[in-house]
Amino acid sequence: MxxxxxxxxxxxxxxxxxxxxxxxxxxxxxxxxxxxxxxxxxxxxxxxxxxxxxxxxxxxxxxxxxxxxxxxxxxxxxxxxxxxxFLPTDLRGQSRVRQWLFWQVGHLGPTLGQHGHFHLYAEEKLPYAIERFHREALRVYGVMDRQLAQEEHLAGADYTIADMACFPWVRTWKAQGIPLADFPHVKRWYDALKTREGLRRGVxxxxxxxxxxxxxxxxxxxxxxxxxxxxx
Structure with missing residues (x-):
């Protein structure tokens, strides 16, 4: 257990x-x-x-x-x-998953965490901080969108822990004021993942x-x- x-x-x-x-x-x-x-x-x-x-x-x-x-x-x-x-056993597949997993923990999560803090929770609204992290949030969404334009999932054809890591952060798009429609490949991926029963139970x-x-x-x-x- x-x-x-x-x-x-x-x-x-x-x-x-x-x-x-x-x-x-x-x-x-x-x-x-x-x-x-x-x-x-x-x-x-x-x-x-x-x-x-x-x-x-x-x-x-x-x-x-x-x-x-x-x-x-x-x-x-x-x-x-x-x-x-949810983690390939071949060298190249496993490397791709690890790269996108580390990208999430190093970029997507911290960026959206800071953006959410200054945009939603900070008592003092600091325009510079809000704008700074908003621009960075759009940048990391752009990184995802370009990758998902080429692949069904972040690390390739298969659904992996890299997708699981990113989904809950993308799920905050509406509260964070992210224009998801501007990132059509992220939206396609997000809408497809929402249909997974295990993922739905998790979130x-x-x-x-x-x-x-x-x-x-x-x-x-x-x-x-x-x-x-x-x-x-």
């Missing part, structure tokens, strides 16, 4: 999709980010970066002690190797718990703050 430490957010949904697509047995352990669960010593022992997601695999392939993995990209690779699915996990409405000062501190106690 896999313990899945997560919250209703794109990085958590990436792993939820993989777990559902593979049919792996798991139990979710909710990490209340607004309450500061991610900063507790108990959680930092699981994920020293204090973010979601993370997993603990209680039945690893080697039959040894439980294996804990943090960072969403690393978790997706671990699960792909465990299940033997539904915890959706009813997603934050809505105003945040308190304490919640903002837990989500966006830099308390001295956390910098040690």
């Amino acid at each position: 896999i313990e899945f430490f997560t919250a209703p957010a794109p990085n958590g949904w990436k792993v939820a999709i993989m777990l559902e697509e593979c049919g792996l047995a798991y139990e979710q352990r909710w990490v209340n980010l607004a309450a500061g669960d991610q900063h507790s010593q108990e959680y930092l022992a699981i994920n020293p970066n204090g973010r979601i997601p993370a997993i603990t695999d209680h039945a690893p392939a080697d039959g040894g002690e439980p294996v804990t993995v943090f960072e969403s990209g690393a978790v997706l690779l671990y699960l792909a190797e465990k299940a033997g699915r 539904a996990l915890g959706s009813d718990m997603a934050r809505r409405g105003e945040m308190s000062a304490a919640e903002r501190q837990n989500l966006f703050g830099t308390a001295k106690a956390r910098v040690q």
Whole structure:
């Protein structure tokens, strides 16, 4: 069984999709980010970066002690190797998937995360920051669109963990004010993936718990703050 430490957010949904697509047995352990669960010593022992997601695999392939993995990209690779699915075994295919997975964790996710923060959540609206990350968001959408003009999925003909990694972030397009129709190949890919039952179950996990409405000062501190106690 896999313990899945997560919250209703794109990085958590990436792993939820993989777990559902593979049919792996798991139990979710909710990490209340607004309450500061991610900063507790108990959680930092699981994920020293204090973010979601993370997993603990209680039945690893080697039959040894439980294996804990943090960072969403690393978790997706671990699960792909465990299940033997959604990651090619040939050298070139695997290399393509890894490149697009690392592109997501290095570019698409951070860009849309910052864009969403300054566009939606920052108390002080900073025009330079909003414009800066909006331009970069359009750039990374353009990168995806050019790739998907040539391939059915990001890393080629087959659906892989690279697609699972990107989908939950593209799913935020409307809230982030991204003109999805301007990226027809991304839209074609996005609409096709939405029909997958495993993916639908993954992104539904915890959706009813997603934050809505105003945040308190304490919640903002837990989500966006830099308390001295956390910098040690």
